[in-house]
Amino acid sequence: MSEENDKKEKETKKIFINNLDSYQGAHLGKFLSNCVVGASQEDAEDDVESVDSDAPIKAKEGTYTIIGTLSDSQAEKPKWAEYVLDPNDRTQLLEHLAECDMVIYDITQSASDVDEATWAVEAMQAELEHWIGQKLFILVSSCLTWAKSKLLDPSTQRNEEDPEIPFTEDDYRRRKAHPNYKEHLSCEKTVIKCGKADKQKLVSYVVASGLTYGHEESVFNYLFKSAWLGQLDALPCFGPGENVVPTIHINDLAAILQNICDSRPKTRYLVAVDDSQTTLMEIVKAISSALHNGKVKVLNPEDALLINGLQQSDLDQLMVDLRMDGVYIKESMNITWQCETGIPEAMPDLVKEYKIARNLEPVRICLMGPPAVGKSLIGAKLASYYKIHHLTIKDVIDDAIKALEKSASRTEAPEEEEEEDDGKAQEDSELLERVNENRQENEGRLDDEFVTQFVKERLHWKPSQNQGFVLDGYPKTYDQAKAVFVPEEDIEEVEQESKDPQFDKAIMPEVLVSLEADDQFLKDRVMNLPEKLIQGTHNSEERLIKRLIAFRENNTEDATVLNYFDEMEIHPVPIDITKDKSKEAEQTVEQIKKLVGNPRNFGLSPEEEAEIQREEADKRILRETEDREAKERLEMEEQEDIKRKQEEWKRRLEEVKREEEESLEAQSAPLRNYLMRHVMPTLTNALVDCCKTRPDDAIDFIADYLFRHNPQID
Numbered sequence: 001m002s003e004e005n006d007k008k009e010k011e012t013k014k015i016f017i018n019n020l021d022s023y024q025g026a027h028l029g030k031f032l033s034n035c036v037v038g039a040s041q042e043d044a045e046d047d048v049e050s051v052d053s054d055a056p057i058k059a060k061e062g063t064y065t066i067i068g069t070l071s072d073s074q075a076e077k078p079k080w081a082e083y084v085l086d087p088n089d090r091t092q093l094l095e096h097l098a099e100c101d102m103v104i105y106d107i108t109q110s111a112s113d114v115d116e117a118t119w120a121v122e123a124m125q126a127e128l129e130h131w132i133g134q135k136l137f138i139l140v141s142s143c144l145t146w147a148k149s150k151l152l153d154p155s156t157q158r159n160e161e162d163p164e165i166p167f168t169e170d171d172y173r174r175r176k177a178h179p180n181y182k183e184h185l186s187c188e189k190t191v192i193k194c195g196k197a198d199k200q201k202l203v204s205y206v207v208a209s210g211l212t213y214g215h216e217e218s219v220f221n222y223l224f225k226s227a228w229l230g231q232l233d234a235l236p237c238f239g240p241g242e243n244v245v246p247t248i249h250i251n252d253l254a255a256i257l258q259n260i261c262d263s264r265p266k267t268r269y270l271v272a273v274d275d276s277q278t279t280l281m282e283i284v285k286a287i288s289s290a291l292h293n294g295k296v297k298v299l300n301p302e303d304a305l306l307i308n309g310l311q312q313s314d315l316d317q318l319m320v321d322l323r324m325d326g327v328y329i330k331e332s333m334n335i336t337w338q339c340e341t342g343i344p345e346a347m348p349d350l351v352k353e354y355k356i357a358r359n360l361e362p363v364r365i366c367l368m369g370p371p372a373v374g375k376s377l378i379g380a381k382l383a384s385y386y387k388i389h390h391l392t393i394k395d396v397i398d399d400a401i402k403a404l405e406k407s408a409s410r411t412e413a414p415e416e417e418e419e420e421d422d423g424k425a426q427e428d429s430e431l432l433e434r435v436n437e438n439r440q441e442n443e444g445r446l447d448d449e450f451v452t453q454f455v456k457e458r459l460h461w462k463p464s465q466n467q468g469f470v471l472d473g474y475p476k477t478y479d480q481a482k483a484v485f486v487p488e489e490d491i492e493e494v495e496q497e498s499k500d501p502q503f504d505k506a507i508m509p510e511v512l513v514s515l516e517a518d519d520q521f522l523k524d525r526v527m528n529l530p531e532k533l534i535q536g537t538h539n540s541e542e543r544l545i546k547r548l549i550a551f552r553e554n555n556t557e558d559a560t561v562l563n564y565f566d567e568m569e570i571h572p573v574p575i576d577i578t579k580d581k582s583k584e585a586e587q588t589v590e591q592i593k594k595l596v597g598n599p600r601n602f603g604l605s606p607e608e609e610a611e612i613q614r615e616e617a618d619k620r621i622l623r624e625t626e627d628r629e630a631k632e633r634l635e636m637e638e639q640e641d642i643k644r645k646q647e648e649w650k651r652r653l654e655e656v657k658r659e660e661e662e663s664l665e666a667q668s669a670p671l672r673n674y675l676m677r678h679v680m681p682t683l684t685n686a687l688v689d690c691c692k693t694r695p696d697d698a699i700d701f702i703a704d705y706l707f708r709h710n711p712q713i714d
Contacts, residue, residue, distance in 0.1 A: 012065050013037050013101040015261065018116065020068040020084065021075040022109045023218040024140070024250065031254035032261075033066045033080040040255070040262045040334050064261070067096065071110070087116060094123050098131050102261050106140040107184055108209060109218075111313075114183045118190050121204065125194040128201040137191060137204040138260055140253070143246045143273070145185040145208060147178035147320050166277070166323035172208070172269040180316055192268055203268075205260055209253055210246035210273035210324065211317050213343055214350060216357035219317050220343075222310050223284060224354055225602060227291035230463035234295035235288040238304045241281025241296075243321035246273040249339035249346070259333040271326040276342020280318060286344035290351050292462055361600040362468035363388050364508070365592070368561065369473070369515030371547040372522045373577055374585050378515070379470040381589045387601045388468040391458055397446060400454040404432040452483040459484070459507035467601050471509060477554050481564040503568050511596050512565050512572040515588070519548055521578050682709055 015032055019025040066080060069087040077084050085093050097103055097120065105117035121137050128135075146167060167175075177185035188206045195204025217224050227235050256272050259265075284296050304315055329335065339346040355361065363386045367375045376392060383390035408429035438447055455474060458464060475481040485503045517525075526544050555561065562572045573595060580587045686705040695701040 012062055013261070014065045014067060014082075014099060015102045015104060016097055016100040017066060017068040017104045018087070018106060018113060019071045019109060020066070020078050020081055021070045021072055022106070023216070024106045024109055024212060024253075025068065025071075026078065027215060027250045028104065028106065028140075028254045028257060029066045029068060029078065030080050031251060032064045032258060035064055035258050036062045037064060038262050040259045042334075064102075067100065069093070090119065090123075093120075094127065097124060098127065100135070101133075102136040102138065104138045104140065104257060107187060108140060108142045108212070111180075111183065114187045118187050121191050121194045125197055125202060128198055131201065134200060135202050136261065136264065137195065137202060138257060139188060139191045139204070139206045140257070141184055141188050141206055141208050142181060142317070143208050143210050143271075143322055143324060144178040144181040144316060144320055145188060146175040146322055146324065147181065148176040149174060149322075150176070164323055166325040167271070168325050168327045169267055169269050169271050170327075172206075172271075178316060178320070180313070188269075195268060203264055205265075205268055205270065207253075207256065207260070207270050207272050208324075210248040211320075212250045212253055213247055214249045214251060214339070215353050217354060219314050220283070220287070222307070222314065223287050224291065225309075227287050228354075228360065228466050229602065230292055230466060232292075234297040235284055235292055236299035236304065236307075237281050237284040237296050238299055238301050238315060238318055239280070240298060241279055241284060243280050243319060244277055244323050245280050245283060245318065245320060246322050246324045247276055247278070247283075247342055248272050248274050249337075251338045252335065252340070255335045255337075256329055256333065259329070259335065263333075265328070265332060267328050267332075270328055271324050272329060273324045273326050274337070274340050274342050275330075276344070277323060278342050278344055283343050286347045290347045291466060358602070359600055360466070360602070362465060363596060363600055364468050364471075364510045365596060366471040366509035366512045367473065367515060368512065368572065369577075370517065370519075370522060370551045372526050372544055373515045373517050374588070375473050375515060378585050378589055378592070379472040381585070382592060382596075383470045385589075385593065386468065386470075386596070386599050388470060389464055390470050390472060391455075391464070391474075392472045393451065393455070393474050396454050396458045397451065400457065401432070401435065404428045404435070408432050448480055448483065452480060455484055456507070465506060475561055475564075476551075478559065478561055478564050481561050485564075485568070508568070508570060510570075511592070512562075512570055513592055513595070514562060514572040514574045515577050516574055517577045519552075522548065678711075682706060682711070685709070 017025050017029045017032075020029050065082050066078075067082050067085065069085050070077075073086075085096055087093060103120065103124070105113065105120060107113045107117050117139060121139070124135060124137060149167060149171070175185070188208075191204045191206055195202055211219050213220050223235060226232055252274065253272050256270070260270070281296065285294070288294050288296055301315060301319060304310060305312065339349070343350065365379075365382060365386075365388075367379050369375055379390050379392075382388075407425050410425035435446065435450055438450060439445065452475075455471075459469065459471070475484055485508050487502070487504045523541070523544065526541065565572055575588055575591060577585070577588060582588075683702075683706070686702045686709070689705060690698050690701050693701065
């Protein structure tokens with residue numbers, strides 16, 4: 001008996017999920033493939049843990065077996081799926097649906113899935129008499145099928161103290177869909193109807209899901225990506241942002257489906273949302289604060305459609321205004337929530353998930369070396385390749401002073417704005433004043449105190465933290481390095497206890513490159529630069545010598561800025577720039593790329609892809625034109641060569657002919673003379689007499705004449 005019980009415990013069930021390569025299909029399938037059958041009905045301590053999208057697949061006994069379809073026929077089968085089916089072959093698809101215990105159709109990702117889901121549930125209902133056992137059909141629909149539902153009548157409110165009562169599962173018969181989601185609503189009704197026909201054979205559920213978030217993101221990806229890239233002054237909020245957006249983490253949605261599969265509740269229509277009740281403005285502000293500068297601007301929804309990468313369906317979802325409450329799932333389901341309180345509260349975890357799912361990691365590089373060694377050139381190339389920020393000290397100082405001037409100008413703003421500023425404008429104004437005084441005292445230069453402050457702020461700047469940076473030629477001394485990279489609160493501790501290296505891990509470069517060259521090489525290099533590149537820079541011969549002396553004084557064999565990084569166990573990689581024979585340090589750049597590895601940022605933007613495609617098309621057209629012109633030129637040269645050879649042949653042929661005629665003429669002259677002297681006179685007379693006489697036998701007459709008149713005989 002114990003063996004039979006073990007077999008039952010290890011028994012698995014098969015679930016079909018459509019579009020396993022879509023955002024929702026992939027995460028729902030991965031989550032359920034790691035769920036033990038019936039686990040959600042056990043104690044909370046035995047509940048299924050949340051599944052990281054990049055975590056290794058751990059095979060468990062008795063877990064759900066996943067099969068499904070792919071929206072892209074060229075996509076690879078997920079590792080956690082047993083096999084995939086062709087959605088276009090509905091005969092085969094129906095045969096495999098008959099083998100499944102549960103069928104989950106998600107229609108939130110594409111409107112084209114609505115027809116397939118409707119066909120599937122109707123086809124299953126038609127074939128029930130041929131199937132054994134009870135089948136479970138779950139439709140994952142969108143909360144936008146409620147978008148136009150009327151607010152509750154205050155006179156019939158269940159809670160008169162709360163004028164904004166959310167919709168619950170009990171209100172599903174009153175729901176009215178968004179104009180673009182009427183087919184989704186019709187599909188929901190079909191699923192509920194088919195599930196009522198024969199409950200012993202087919203049980204159907206509709207899960208009205210809030211906007212899903214988490215991992216690589218879907219509908220919120222534009223906001224996350226825009227904030228991460230930091231290319232906008234402020235993150236856009238579509239419309240006033242006062243609309244309440246129902247949301248749910250994708251793993252929490254998967255946990256709800258797991259509960260349905262395990263328990264088969266009596267409630268057939270479920271609302272799947274978290275407890276957040278947050279507005280779009282609150283969500284956008286949370287994303288901007290976590291990944292950008294915290295600024296938000298209101299954007300007209302009509303203008304939002306002009307944004308590349310933002311679809312009408314995305315805008316429809318983000319503009320929805322619904323207060324919904326999943327009462328049943330909270331009261332009757334055993335769920336270990338991952339993000340029960342919504343996006344703003346879970347933002348740190350969501351950012352971490354997003355970075356892992358999208359493989360977004362900052363690339364932090366520091367280039368050290370003497371003046372004129374090529375740090376700026378190499379840094380610019382690396383920044384362009386890795387799509388990170390090239391930080392030169394001049395730019396950092398200039399940008400910091402501009403920011404201070406802009407902030408300080410707000411001290412003259414109205415009192416209301418000053419109160420909102422919380423005194424920052426006054427602080428920046430005082431700092432700007434000290435900076436200007438310091439520059440006047442030092443002939444335009446700044447003390448290390450201000451430079452290190454500006455550098456630290458720029459390294460902690462959100463875009464630098466998101467994408468990364470190339471720090472160009474700074475710090476120059478040991479003390480500067482210590483001031484920049486050691487956390488301020490830990491400086492005293494580091495001085496007292498230096499057993500373990502302590503530094504600010506958020507800004508410490510992961511790759512430190514020391515470009516090396518002798519002074520003579522650097523002087524020769526500067527002397528060979530064009531005059532226009534030297535004017536207005538530090539690379540004049542006189543200033544270069546001064547800078548080289550200062551660099552060598554700060555970097556002796558015993559004392560160098562590199563010692564600090566060695567102490568922190570960030571060991572610099574020396575590269576001898578004198579061995580680079582390429583025109584613009586391409587060899588050195590490639591060497592550093594190998595040290596850093598592949599880019600860890602977003603791929604090309606649509607504009608960049610279009611530009612590259614345009615450049616490739618132009619290059620292809622140019623190459624084809626050049627090939628065609630070369631071919632035509634070759635053909636013309638061949639034709640001209642043939643014509644020239646033909647003319648040469650003709651000329652030579654005529655010359656040979658003339659020479660032959662002259663030769664024949666020279667050879668025939670003695671013969672003609674001989675005939676004219678000895679033969680032609682007698683022969684002529686014979687012919688004349690023959691003509692006069694006209695004998696019957698002319699030949700015999702001429703022969704006889706020649707014989708009789710032969711001069712020798714005479």
